[in-house]
Amino acid sequence: MLRWLVMAGLIALLLGGCTAKPLRNVEIDPPTRGLLHYLQQDQMTNVSDRGYKVTVAEEQSVESGREIKIELQVLDPSGLPVERFTEDMTKLMHLIIVSADLSTFSHVHPVHEGQGKFKVKLSFPHGGRFLLISEFMPDDVGLTVYKKWITVGGAEPAIEMLTVSESMQTVVSGVEVTLTAMPDMKEIKAGEMAMLNFTLKDAATGNPIKLEPYLGTSGHCVILDESATQYLHVHAVSDMSAGTSSVMFHTQFPKAGMYKLWAQFQYQGKVLVAPFVIKV
Structure with a gap:
């Protein structure tokens, strides 16, 4: 039930938060705030070299x-x-x-x-x-x-096959980082929108931490498939991030397979990198 309530809330945001208002042609009159604004922004989903x-x-x-x-x-x-x-x-x-x-x-x-x-x-x-x-x-x-x-050049380590992370929680420099998703992690499908949410806490106390801006936003997330051919770089959706200790990203995975994510945040002047491996 909670999941459907959240989905209903997202749909309401997409439609402008009020069904009494007529729908706009968003290509002629594009939104400048809210979730739809962020969904229309170029989120670095396999952007090409454009001939450069x-x-x-x-x-x-x-x-x-x-x-x-x-x-x-x-x-x-x-x-x-x-x-x-x-x-x-x-x-x-x-x-x-x-x-x-x-x-x-x-x-x-x-x-x-x-x-x-x-x-x-x-x-x-x-x-x-x-x-x-x-x-x-x-x-x-x-x-x-x-x-x-x-x-x-130099000694090469033994290559290990990429495997799904056993836990969607890790500790980086004393900060506990937890990854959740909507739809659920096991239900993410290629070509469909996925919301990735990272919650950060002090690993020792369990208290939320106060993140600092990193490269103009609350966080960055770099994503590569296991062959390093599918590349995505997404930025935090500021209006959908609850405070400074919960950061949300949205993206679309271009094809099914294994992906590695590196989420980046700044805390106390230091950049934290939290890696996770998921299957789409």
């Missing part, structure tokens, strides 16, 4: 266990360096780095040095294949994503 390309050059051979400098060159569809970028979530570029088995994850922000060049210092924990996912907004064309695999 990012080349990767390193100042030295890429070996695990030591810091190296990497230069990213952004080229437009004609092969020319991109001159103009627009900030997205307070940064000109977001760079996601994951290992092929999805065991390691990093989210950094390269520095723009002009003429489409970005530089960043990286350190890889082990050898093997790593995926670099660049997110940026060039030439006012909108959000753009480019993926590139690189090989890192």
Whole structure:
């Protein structure tokens, strides 16, 4: 019964909260607040490269266990360096780095040095294949994503098959993070909207914590399928997050399969990363 009441509440929000009002043509008169506004926003669901390309050059051979400098060159569809970028979530570029088995994850922000060049210092924990996912907004064309695999030298760990998390609760730096979903976790289906809710508490006391803004919002959630081909990056739905210790995201999983989620929040000046594996 509670689930149906919650669903009814969401439907009411979608319709503007009052059935007495006539429905609008939301394409002509788009909403500027509420749940429907967020559902219409581009939530980074497999955004394409739009013909843009990012080349990767390193100042030295890429070996695990030591810091190296990497230069990213952004080229437009004609092969020319991109001159103009627009900030997205307070940064000109977001760079996601994951290992092929999805065991390691990093989210950094390269520095723009002009003429489409970005530089960043990286350190890889082990050898093997790593995926670099660049997110940026060039030439006012909108959000753009480019993926590139690189090989890192050094010892490679034994590859473990991705398995569903035994518990949807984990502790990160003294903070207890619990993941729930609507529909229920076992009922999430590809192509249908899913609401992901993260509740954060002090692991020692059980008291809610007060999160700080992270990159312009309450939280970020990066999602990859087990082959690292399906990529999603969603931002918190501020109007649907109950206070600062409960953060909600919405998304659509493009196909059935296993997915790994990395939820990111900021607390006491530190970024917390809570990983979970689910099956869609």
